[in-house]
Amino acid sequence: MEKNIVPHSYQISVQDRQKLNNQNSFLIWFTGLSGSGKSTIANAVEKELFNNDVKTYTLDGDNIRSGINSDLTFAPEDRTENIRRIAEIANLMIDAGLVTLAAFVSPYKKDRDNIRSIVKDVNFVEVYINTSVEECERRDVKGLYKKARAGEIKNMTGISAPYEAPENPDVEINTETETVDQAVKKIIDYIKPKLQLNYE
Ligand code: ADP
Numbered sequence: 650m651e652k653n654i655v656p657h658s659y660q661i662s663v664q665d666r667q668k669l670n671n672q673n674s675f676l677i678w679f680t681g682l683s684g685s686g687k688s689t690i691a692n693a694v695e696k697e698l699f700n701n702d703v704k705t706y707t708l709d710g711d712n713i714r715s716g717i718n719s720d721l722t723f724a725p726e727d728r729t730e731n732i733r734r735i736a737e738i739a740n741l742m743i744d745a746g747l748v749t750l751a752a753f754v755s756p757y758k759k760d761r762d763n764i765r766s767i768v769k770d771v772n773f774v775e776v777y778i779n780t781s782v783e784e785c786e787r788r789d790v791k792g793l794y795k796k797a798r799a800g801e802i803k804n805m806t807g808i809s810a811p812y813e814a815p816e817n818p819d820v821e822i823n824t825e826t827e828t829v830d831q832a833v834k835k836i837i838d839y840i841k842p843k844l845q846l847n848y849e
Pocket of ligand 1 (some may be wrong): 816
């Protein structure tokens with residue numbers, strides 16, 4: 650921190666906000682190829698949490714790439730900066746007492762490690778949406794694979810840019826063998842104990 654930036658000591662802490670919300674706050678990070686099912690599953694998980702009175706917010710390409718990160722490209726250094734800013738925003742949301750969901754390709758292991766260190770290990774749940782590039786290309790939800798094959802998109806993850814799969818994710822979903830409902834149940838079962846406040 651710069652030496653002339655002295656943090657003010659606010660009287661309402663993250664614990665106070667969590668107590669008011671009667672829930673813990675942490676980040677559920679969805680990583681996987683474009684079209685793998687990150688947004689679909691994140692959306693279904695958020696709906697389930699919302700229906701159970703859990704306060705949430707979802708960050709995804711639509712609300713981040715088109716706004717605060719509209720100055721960034723898909724070149725490796727910009728992808729890193731994209732993820733760093735999202736992690737910092739998620740960190741503020743955790744501080745605000747929300748269960749935060751984030752659905753981003755996030756192809757580099759070092760960037761995902763950086764998120765973990767920004768929000769702290771204990772607040773980070775890594776969900777790997779494992780769908781083969783062949784299946785993602787078959788779905789081609791946004792027509793991006795077709796454009797990438799035609800050379801109209803450079804740096805397309807899975808085609809012309811790498812995807813470094815998580816080695817030890819907290820939850821792994823294979824959308825070619827598991828339904829959305831099964832994925833939601835698996836993720837909710839994993840986070841249920843984390844949702845409980847562990848102080849009086
Ligand atoms: P991403 O956010 O990873 O780019 P999307 O969620 O936008 O991917 O798109 C995934 C597509 O795959 C959707 O059209 C969704 O309906 C479809 N799909 C098929 N089976 C599954 C599954 N089991 N889980 C998630 N998505 C699935």
